[in-house]
Amino acid sequence: MSAPLDIVVLGLSLASSWGNGHATTYRALLRAFAARGHRILFLERDMPWYRGERRDLAEPDFCELAFYDGLAGLDRWRGRIAAADAVIIGSYVPQGAELARLLRGWTSGVLAFYDIDTPVTLARLQRGDCDYLSPALIPDYDLYLSFTGGPTLRQLEEAYGAPRARPLYCSVDAEAYAPVATPRRWDLSYLGTYSDDRQPGLERLLLQTARQAPQLRFAVAGAQYPAEIAWPANVERLEHVPPAAHPEFYSASRYTLNLTRADMIAAGFSPSVRLFEAAACGTPLLSDVWSGIETILSPPEEIRLVRSTAEVLQALAQPEAERQRQADAARRRVLAGHTARHRAAELEAALRDCPASAPPLQPAEGAPGG
Known part of the structure; x- marks a missing residue:
């Protein structure tokens, strides 16, 4: 020893x-x-x-x-x-x-x-x-x-x-992050502190989606967002979600969005903790695209890559069985190698x-x- x-x-x-x-x-x-x-x-x-x-x-x-x-x-x-x-x-x-x-x-x-x-x-x-x-x-x-x-x-x-x-x-603390039995409140959520270089992705992939799909519900959680942002009426804003509440937040989301800072997209091979935490909670992920993401989660079986509002809307329209298959596959992958x-x-x-x-x-x- x-x-x-x-x-x-x-x-x-x-x-x-x-x-x-x-x-x-x-x-x-x-x-x-x-x-x-x-x-x-x-x-x-x-x-x-x-x-x-x-x-x-x-x-x-x-x-x-x-x-x-x-x-x-x-x-x-x-x-x-x-x-x-x-x-x-x-x-x-x-x-x-x-x-x-x-x-x-x-x-x-x-x-x-x-x-x-x-x-x-x-x-x-x-x-x-x-x-x-x-x-x-x-x-x-x-x-x-x-x-x-x-x-x-x-x-x-x-x-x-x-x-x-x-x-x-x-990584993810697998003992702290697991599916929670809670009602689904949002069709798509995002958890992350405000960043100038992530905001265009948030605008394109979540806020514009919310404007085009007023019948769906969205959430953005995180600190430091400028007061002048015009949030669509169907986007709920949460200033801070403490780590202890992350599993419930993810479990209340049909999908959650991963956004990556510009420097990290350029470098590739830079997974966010959101990938691991959401997957461990059984919430399927939509993500922007960067080199090396397939070494972490395999698209489209374990993660859906989205480049446009239209692709997000298409993903949100997937049948429940397909949504669940993606969630289960990602959770297995993360628990097997990313805890x-x-x-x-x-x-x-x-x-x-x-x-x-x-x-x-x-x-x-x-x-x-x-």
Whole structure:
């Protein structure tokens, strides 16, 4: 058996899921990682917009969670960071570039970067406006864990000098996400924070569909949508749906829509957590189109790809038996390969296989865990 790992994660947020998808990703992954016998400290920058009622997981039962104010506030955790087998810094962490330079000097274990926004990160690096990473820092990370697979991994290694770039897609907590017996409220829903580059897709694939099919019902859930958006009368707006309510939200939808940011469409191989969570809840998916989606869910049996309002209307008109077949096929696929348990095993393997600045992580005979 391999020795349990002691890791420290510094991420955007674990405590608050308001307006970000990082929290649900970290929660599912780290809960499953802890279930494998490992010890986790999550350090979160105390930001005002994630405080108060927006903290919907103040005391996780799978890891230790602590908050810090500025880089100087990390001094109290220096010993723990220095002794960790691995330190993982996530994308969009405030002052992430300075943080990486600081912790590179503190830890002799694996220093990993977990990019939950890889194509966006690379686009920002090219523009020179990325404050949580720089091209010069990438070779200093022992491991680059990427939400995007495919050709982007080779780009990270060959163009940016990452010693090891490995995919670590998002996933679903299969114990938390499952079908819920609830009345169907919407024919098509969308769950996602507002984004300028996703809005044209939302307009074309959901709002225009709603205008052309006033007899159908729609929902858009998520924060930060501009007040000037003209919502059709048959589109229900929900400002925030907490993770605990996601299964009921998806289960109340005949279909749900997946929309992808422009940089991620360009890169391909960038599945959204919506794919896995909705499928686990037994809700069939309509999605925009990008390279590599067929490696996640196979169209049209497990997911319907839509490019136009007309194609959405055609999908919504499918017989119930066909809708159910698609939902069942997608759920089987996700539970067989895209749960948090699968990702936790992949993370452990990546950390154990990675040489650090100090001697690599060594398994101990007879130790629990593994």
